[in-house]
Amino acid sequence: MSEQPETPGAATHDPDRPAALLEFMTTGWAVREDPLPEPESAAPYRAARRAALAQHFPGERLVVPTGTYQTRANDTEYRFRPATEFAHLAGSHEPDAVLVLDPDGSAVLYQAPVMDRSTPAFFTDRVYGELWVGPRPSLEATSARLGLEARPLEELDKLSGPARVVRGYDPRVEALFETDEEADAELTTFLSELRLVKDEHEIAQLQQAVDATISGFEDVVRQLDRAQETSERWMEGVFGLRARVEGNDVGYGSICAAGAHACTLHWTDNDGPVRDGDLVLLDMGVEGYELYTADVTRTLPVSGTYTPCQREVYSLVLDAQEAALAACRPGADFLDPHRAAMKVLAEGLERLGVLPDAHAALAEDAQLYRRYTLHGVSHMLGLDVHDCAHARQEVYRKGTLQPGYVLTVEPGLYFQPDDETVPAELRGIGVRIEDDVVITEDGCRNLSAALPRDPDAIEQWMARLRSSHA
Ligand SMILES: [Mn+2]
Secondary structure (H helix, E strand, C coil), X not given: CCCCCCCCCCCCCCCCCCHHHHHXXXXXXXXXXCCCCCCCCCHHHHHHHHHHHHHHXXXXXXXXXXXXXXXXXXXXXXXXCCCHHHHHHCCXXXXXXXXXXXXXXXXXXXXXXXXXXXXXXXXXXXXXXXXXXXXXXXXXXXXXXXXCEEXXXXXXXXXXXXXXXXXXXXXXXXXXXXXXXXXHHHHHHHHHHHCCCCCHHHHHHHHHHHHHHHHHHHHHHHCHHHHHHCCHHHHHHHHHHHHHHHCCXXXXXXXXXXXXXXXXCCCCCCXXXXXXXXXXXXXXXXXXXXXXXXXXXXXXXXXXXXXHHHHHHHHHHHHHHHHHHHCCCCCCECXXXXXXXXXXXXXXXXXXXXXCCHHHHHCCCCCCCHHHHXXXXXXXXXCCCCCCCCCCHHHCCCCECCCCCXXXXXXXXXXXXXXXXXXXXXXXXXXXXXXXXXXXXXXXXXXXXXXXXXXXHHHHHHHXXXXXXX
């Protein structure tokens, strides 16, 4: 018995396969009739993006790989998630695919072959074989669905010469072409900036992701009792169920932080107790089927009622968020909502007895309030939770807001449990309120407005959900 897998894609523990079996397995199957799928509604929007890309780099070959499976352990992989740049331009969810824009501007999608019953690989290859992973779309089906010419992946190997490649996803593709690091970075930057303004299809996708997220928050509130009996993990699990049923997955690791865990910005262990009388900070987002993600935070009283102290901190963060939302309009600096929120928070911190002098704390060369506010108020949102990350500073962080931008508005206050600069009764309280807004012609529209923010409205909403569940 050989110690190595006998066929590519097979595992060490797979039994040997005699030739007679391979022959037998590939014969005797009924012919399948697979009607071609309808074109996706996103297809014309993606075609427009590809046209904009070709126009920006005329006469050049542009290569956008989607990447491949990432190993979780030994021969098990994480679920495949297409590269963001590729998803934006092509829309296929097939691993290993590569979008190429030829110098004449025409687009071709190169896709791995299907391993169907015409080849023994259909039952020997556990990563791509149809028997193991189910049927994968043919070139014809992919072409019909995406409105894009599709060719076998092996034909990509015939290409060579100069090209710009989106790096970081597929080293094999990067090695195929003559590339230049700086030129490739320009391509990635352009694609990040191309995603700054969302088209109507993308905004509808983001709204769907937000709506599913709101349902997920409702699920968690209905099951808060179970979380109290177990741990924060119950909330993560309940939200994850909604994300998998109404979307592709969660858009990022859910933060389910009870009590002082809320003061840890990226608390994703989610293994702590959920106690009556504590707050629970929930930062969660469903990633939809087309991979656009929501990013929403609410800070809820486990008991269903805020204590006076919790309510005071909560209301201050809410006031800061209202100030930030009012600053979200076209032409405003990207940082204006942040500045508006920080002013409100710093002045509130003085009232709470945390900062002796808000004005002094706000000074550019001091910024002492940041010990308690910790992070910026906004980031772009889209296919990536921190979208457009490769955009140039002058069009993003130091740029101005434009109609069609989608961003988060998420001020917070965090009083670490052992912070001696904070009055004792405030220590261990962390509050963040986060909504997703689209910049309109004259202001902004809150995509997550249907999820209560006002503390009274939250208490009523929680009471309604928990009584209907009982
Ligand atoms: Mn966020």
